[in-house]
Amino acid sequence: MTTLKFSALIGEDPVDGMDKGKQTPLPILTYVPHSFNLDIAVMVIGLGLGEVKKNHLLPPCAPKGVNHKDFFKECRKPTCHFVAKDYGHLDMLDDDIEGIRGRSSYCLCKNKKVREPMRRFVGGVVVVFMKAYLNGDNTDLIAIRDGDETTTVELKMIEFLV
Numbered sequence: 001m002t003t004l005k006f007s008a009l010i011g012e013d014p015v016d017g018m019d020k021g022k023q024t025p026l027p028i029l030t031y032v033p034h035s036f037n038l039d040i041a042v043m044v045i046g047l048g049l050g051e052v053k054k055n056h057l058l059p060p061c062a063p064k065g066v067n068h069k070d071f072f073k074e075c076r077k078p079t080c081h082f083v084a085k086d087y088g089h090l091d092m093l094d095d096d097i098e099g100i101r102g103r104s105s106y107c108l109c110k111n112k113k114v115r116e117p118m119r120r121f122v123g124g125v126v127v128v129f130m131k132a133y134l135n136g137d138n139t140d141l142i143a144i145r146d147g148d149e150t151t152t153v154e155l156k157m158i159e160f161l162v
Helices: 068-074 099-107 116-135 139-145
Strands: 008-012 041-047 079-084 155-161
Touching (some): 008 116, 041 068, 116 139, 139 155
Parallel strands (some): 041 079
16 A cells, blocks of 8 residues: 655635535535644635626535635645635636537636636746745745735735744
């Protein structure tokens, strides 16, 4: 049997079900602050439009009570939380996805028409986070936190537990 030791964890707009009490089987969230039993660095990326319904027929893609905010609350130190203001749950996908999947990705969740800036932000912040917690170079991560480094998206929130 092989055992793996994880050094860091990244949650890209994590969601645990449709609503509080309607979570995935074997719910992840416990609603107890700092209850995740992880001895590794964690980064949670959230999206500002995740709680917004696209229309009256469908629920939001990242509903309040089961989204990135709740995951961040349950993380222990060291953890960072970035929230991209004007992007939605599916904005990390390619711009041109063919077929019904591509069309539905613009219909199901509140989102922007241009997704590239969000993909670039996620890719960049993942690299910066990994440099900080795997290589010990937190210069760029601190620069983003302090507003000294620009990102491809406007950030609504930046939180660190250190």
